[in-house]
Amino acid sequence: MYDLNPEQRKAIEHGEGPLLVIAGPGSGKTRVITQRIVHLLETVPGLRPEHILALTFTDKAAGEMRSRVSKELPGLDAGPHISTFHAFCYHVLRRRHFERKLLDKVDIWIFLRRRMEHLGLEYYQKLAAPGAFLHDLNSFFSQCQDELIGPDEFEAWVRKRQKEFQSRAAQLDPTERELQQEEIRKQQELARVFRTSRRLIEEAGYSSLGTLISEVVQLWEREPESLDEYRRGFKYILVDEFQDSNYGQVQLLRHLVAPPFNITAVGDPDQAIYRFRGAAHGTFEMFKEVFPAPTEIYLNRNYRSTRKILRASDAVIARNTRDGTKPKLVTENPEGSNVFLLSSSDYAVEASGVARLVEDLARRKKTFRDIAVLYRAHAHRDLLVREFRKRKIPFVIRGLSLLSTTVIRDLLAYLRLVHSPHDNISMTRVLLQRRWKIPDDLAMELRKRAATNRCSIYDALREAEQSLFKNELENTRWPELKTLLGELRKKSLHASVTSILDQMSEHLGLKFLPESSDAACLVAFRKFLADWEEKSETRKLPEFMEYFNYFLEAGGKIEAPEPPESVNAVQMMTVHSSKGLEFPVVFILSVAPRRFPHGEQKPLIEFPDELRKGPVPPANLHLEEERRLFYVAMTRAEEQLYISSVGKKGKKRSVFIDDLLSDPVVQGRDISEIDLDEIPEKKGAEKAAARGTAKGNGPVQPGLFGEHIPGPDSIHPPLAEWALAAPAVHLNSKLRLSATAIETYLDCPLKFKFSHLYRIPTGPQAALTFGNIMHQSVRQYFKLRKDGEVSFDELSRFYLGSWKNVGFEDSYQEETYRKTGLNQLREFTERHNAIPIAAEKVQMEVHFELDMQDVVLEGRIDQINPAPENPSQVQLIDYKTGRPRSQKDADTSLQLSVYALAARKQLGLEPQGLIFYNLTNNQPVASVRTHKELEAVQQKIVAIAGEIRRMIFPPTPGFQCRFCEFVSICPAHEEDF
Structure with a gap:
């Protein structure tokens, strides 16, 4: 047997009865589980491998455990039953003719x-x-x-x-x-x-993963003979990562494990970080209730980290509510170097400083693969990725979505065009590819024509074949692309999606080197398609595109292949992804308020405490889990640990930094503080030398899997170059802007560029279609009101007659909108019929063009009413059909401010009130603007126009991107490695 410490040996050689092993980080937990299985098979008379059941929580963990056991026991014909809880339950149900x-x-x-x-x-x-x-x-x-x-x-x-x-x-x-x-x-x-x-x-004929546990528990309660079969079959049961379990899984074990309760549960409550996956609070307490008086063994001897790292880690986790009997981690490893606490005034300084430190480590003979950068969320790495690219530091990113890689986004654009050649966003992306030889000025003209004629870019291309652009198209490979799309579209009527992908890949010449990241991504994507075909009805492209659009809306993710271990590159990953891994050097990035700890996002539908069957979580559950996550990050480090704190001096810092410094002994003995703002940038020659002396570091372009292997011209359009370049448009004349265009620029300058300068036409949207119909109906109401009270029946006939089946996702959404509109109009009619209205004085859809220096502000005011208290003044009304606007919305609305400016400066009217009328609840929200406020708005508009003229169009990725039509061509959402 391996060289074991006393606690490990005691756990491995434990006899009968329940065993609870609390295994701290780096304490040899996996070895204990594997060796316990081996020990049982070697020492328990008559015990065969099939008598042992080992359960864990992920397919990857189950696979690794099977691999370790098979290496220890190479001569076995069949090994123990090792699987996830869900796979085990599915196996139980299948044996009872469960076919779902x-x-x-x-x-x-x-x-x-x-x-x-x-x-x-x-x-x-x-x-x-x-x-x-x-x-x-x-x-x-x-x-x-x-x-x-x-x-x-x-x-x-x-x-x-x-x-x-x-x-x-x-x-x-x-x-x-x-x-x-x-x-x-x-x-x-x-x-x-x-x-x-x-x-x-x-x-x-389906079942969800979530119901499998309860279905097995119900089966065993309903059919005790089925339960007895499994109790007789499995004499020893082991559960790994027990802190990730929940009440249902504990109850499953309660049923399954018979006296003398030979169950071993291994885990660490200080590493419980998967509540978002369903892990419950208090699982170790539940274990003790279900299996009273278990033998408890603490594995607290750490074989991974230095003493300084462990003392710093303990200072943090000690701030949580914990079991007072749990001993601290100890190690025979050396004291090691101090834990470095980095401080930066902002995230750009942090990225530059961390990159310099990585270069310095490489110069001091650390290989890049020895270094890991951990972060709380993927977006937190973006600035550092730019720094690594700039400095030619090789890196790999674990846990990427396949759908963010360039090659897959390209292939999806082709599939969408095969399904519908009128998809303008996909056509824009495909025409960017150099293979088709479409010049930028020709592509721009095609988009302009499509926008002007309200047709698709595909229609504009077909029309151009017969127009003055015919000669220009003859110098491109548009005919080849048109033929390819046509052939694949015909094939898609009867062939499977995978066969479409295969033919497309062959035509485009996607022959990557086997070790390239593109090849690995293509294989993984094809597997995704093949897996979908297994559960689809037709296996054809139309069904897949419907499924895939829903897949994206549901937040589906296809995990990109893991980079090979041999790649010499800095390892970048979220802290969650780092669980179970270890690295000589660890950087924990962006430890700052609202980043780490991450802000709590309470569920929209709270689970009632009265329904909980396990322990009720503490009020500070979120902060304690975030602290455990930070503890996991710290204990990944073997030799050196860098914790990067970000924030202005004197401002509140992350609570975890306070935790780290709460022990004066640890602060004075084990922590070294470095202010990254005070470290000057090394000169270029010194940086180059630092890079050149790094072990195994050649002149390579950083990539998803280390070295970048270029693909053929048929793939990888110059997306970032095109999206971020100055557009070939002339803005010498007055710039014409609307309130909507300005708000678009404020939300995301790059979206403004795509929409207003690149003129990329987008498809119709349900909300806009509904909004237009409701606005028409409101206008019709005031037109009819001139003759007296309005009949709802008459207004509803107009509404239904104006209905357009354009932009709706499906019949359900369309019918829901239609019914909602009728209800809103009924209430609108009743409300307005009950009040006196001088309908002949109401102005609808008043157009304006306000000249402001080098800007023309244009738009339409939905409605202008005489003010009831003062006929010399007016009320400006804007009707809203979506989320009801609040008082704050009205007080800060740029659109209402623009209306007020136009009314005063062009129409010669004095607005007494600015009103959002919410059709959703038929409630108005009124606001006003002072002359000073409108002057500030005018200056703001002129400043924005100046930024547009200077071609400042950075992307601003965030929550709003979920609703943006341009995501598939936005470089901020693409991992172009």
């Missing part, structure tokens, strides 16, 4: 999105994004399943709440009574949707 296919959480989202009309949503629906609340609903239902709560139990709880409310309703004031009544209605909707969604899934 399994759906993961993304597939569940897609399944329910296709059946929205059956869910009967009222509170949990959003017109512009019908599936917006499905994640929240599914997360809530998943938590119910983790607690072994089904629709019946949840409905009973809702009925109980309703009775309690009814018993006290009379004592409540009207406002509170209405609030509580609305909450009951929401709970009733949850109960109804929970039951309906479960029924729909089961009737279609």
